[in-house]
Amino acid sequence: MTLILSLSAYQELVYESEENQPTPDASDGFDVTHPYPVKLGNGYTRCIDLRAGLNLDIGNYQLHDEIITKSSDREHQIEYTFNLLGMKAGSYGFFGSGLAPGESLEHSSIQPTAWVSVHVEPELFCQWFGHKGELPANLQPLIRKLDQKYYERYGKTTSAMQMALQQLLGCPYQGNTKRVYLESKVWELMALQVDQFLETQTVETTSKSLNAEDIERIHYASEILLTRLDQPPSLMELARMVGINDNKLKVGFKQVFETTVFGYLHDCRMERSRQMLAAGRLTVTEAAKAVGFANRGYFAASFRRKFGVNPGIYLNDKRQKSKNSV
Template sequence: MTITISWQAYWELFQETIERSQHPDPDDAIDVVYKYPQALGQGYLRQIELREGLVLSILNLQLSDRLIIQAPEREHGFEWNFNFTGQSQNKLAAISDGRYIFYGSGLAPKETINCGIQPALGVGFEMEPEVSNQLLRSFVGDPDGELPPELQSLIRQSDQEYCCRSGIATQAMQIVARQILQCPYQGIAKRMYLEGKVLELMGILVAQEVEIQNSNSNPLPLKPDVVDRIHLAREILLQRLDNPPSLIELARQVSLNDYLLKQGFRACFGTTAFNYLHHYRLEQAHHLLKTKNMKVSEVAKAVGFVNQSYFAAAFRKKFGLPPKEYQIQQKKSV
């Protein structure tokens, strides 16, 4: 079954949960946890207004059915969302486990947002257009407030469709996202800490945008059928976690030469094929350790790591804890 709902009705359902909302921080009245509307699923949306026009969100939910939200045209500021788990898709991009989506300011188009039924955990922030525009200009604008050419696409007029990009979250992004979830402070210290994390994310996003625009000065043209083959290559990799093909073998399976596959994969997904596979394996291992009663060695084998020492080191580098310690921590929290 699929639930279809308008943008306005979706947010009105949240307003109906205000009486059941909670304040996890007694020193912060505008740090609010809203129960997710029971008509749609279970979970919560936590919103922390760090300052006027800047809201940090943490979403943890399980939808009861696939959800389609019909959104109208609307003025839009900066927005960044990262999914630890969960899937959704709009007109311009898709987001799933370990991926992020980023919007500049401008016009959000009329669109249909499709949300999958997988358990979803994510963090994000939204800035109103005036706030986002002032912030970017204050940091990187010239004396007249003009942005460098490579960043001008991030700020568009209210009648121009915003820029949008998505990709696999870098390790730096994922570290900041986890630090937001695990914020150790309350009150004023919490707000300063979290706003600093938003600025850190903005720095990462600006650096990426500069790199993307510079690389676009000599872009690799990809025909639609080539893009389809590159996406097929990704699916083959993810289906063969325990025994992935070599780059040459993978290229042969999708009828591309290995150079085009290598360059095209980076163009489509922002990283190499096997770096993508490496981080996907770790995300799957993280999910198994959290949700399944499996030994660490079994998890490592299930996601394709032959060397357990290497798996433990890679897991700790990505998530901050060795896999066994993470598993013990999860069992205690249940």
Template sequence: MTITISQQAFDELWKETRTNGTSHYPDPGDQFDLMHKFPQPLGRGYWREIQLREGFNLTIADYRVCDRLMIEFSDLDTTGIEYHFHLSGQTQCRQTNLEAGKYGVYGRGIEIESLGDISAREPFLEVIIEMLPETLHSLAGNPDGEIPKELQHLVRSSEQECYCRDGIATPAMQTVAKQIIQCPYQGIAKRVYLEGKALELMGMLLAVETEIQDGESNPHPLTGDLVDRIYYARDILQQRLDNPPSLRELARLVGLNECTLKQGFRRVFGTTVFGCLHGYCMEQAWQMLQTGTWKVGEVANMVGYKDLTAFGRAFRKKFGIRPRDCIKKFSVLA
């Protein structure tokens, strides 16, 4: 079954939900952190909104719709820059098709007509970061607050058509999004932590946007064959965690020169060859430690670390906790 609803009716359901007394503050010491129930006629779950500072907001959406939900939007207005990170669930909206491991970026502007299509097949988990143009101007790093030309497409006039794009999140992006959802703090510590993570994620995304805009004038765009070779190189790295090939060997295995391989990783995955490998190693280590099946030293060896101290240092830098604490944390939850 499919539920089709207009934008006005959808907004009315949300308004009713927010005023019926079910919203609450999950962190009693933070009046800028408010959790709303998802409208019950449509599904179950919550929508948590955190204002980090004026013009910079974070939202965590965790819900499941009862049936496939189609929302008919008209004159959709984006007042700032939005980044939507999907950790699970599938939706099509605003010229983007998002699922687990993908993200959507939307600049300021309008979209005349749009149809939102939210699947009911699996739970929906998403991290949304919203930044007003004035906030981005304040971070520009120059007295005039001028935004580089490579990013000006994100802050077009509010009367212009908005910029929309979806992409595949890098392992580093996925890690930070998960850290936001799993924030272990409360009060001011929570706010500082979440603002830092949101800015970190925003920085990664702006770097990718800059590279994409630079690449549009590149006389040597990525071809389908080249992209396939880049993905093949990543697969080789993931299959050989305990003994990864050198950059030269990896380039030879996929039939590319080292320079093309390095540039290809930057443009396809938004990170270096080593960064991609490191991010995947840490993700695998996290997942293995959660099971409680292996000791820390065994996990370190399986992801290519011979030095246990180096592994512990890298793990803590990535996730903010020690490997053995990861085991304890999830054994308690179990």
């Protein structure tokens, strides 16, 4: 069954229902946990007020049934959201301020959902990233008028972002120290988002100067990486090998393949190792070495993040299926 609710009705159920009384942290009144409404699912949401204009929200729940929320046009703050569990796990969304057009959003009940979301008032953002409250020109697209649709960007969570998220969720402090620590992680994650935004702006500018020969060289670079997964060249070496400068290779690679050179290499290594394990002829350690991982533990963690399963379990499952099919 699919439940259809207006966004305001959904938020009232989750945050304001009399059956869903919030539980403030006994030592930190700014940190409030809302049990998820039992009529909708199981789990919780946390609302953490770090300072005026800066809010951290954390959700972890499993829906009973699919929910569709419908919203009308509304004012939008600056926001970023990291998806930790569920259909979109390992991805993020980064949004500027301005107009959020009305839309319908589907919330799946197939898997548990977990996320970390931060909302920032535009004035506070300008204080942090601007000079005397004014943003530099390259960041101004993030602040739009109420009659302009907000900026939005989606992507894969990087290793630096994952580390900051783990530290945020595992905060070891209480009281004011906890508030300061969480705020530092929130701004660290924002800085990583802003850095990617600026990189995107650079890519868009550089892409206008890419010609057919440049694109051909970038594809050649990808082919070199595929043949040298175990011992890949450095960015500078790769650029020399294909006859292009390293900056154009870096931003051009992002334009052509929608990922960084390292991100492309990492994804190729993961997919090649998965294919090797699926064939059932190599051990996990042998597959890791074959694609350039010296540390088996790091390989296992990377494989688990990419495919959602431990490589040893994946290998045993494939070998078992192979035996049963004989």
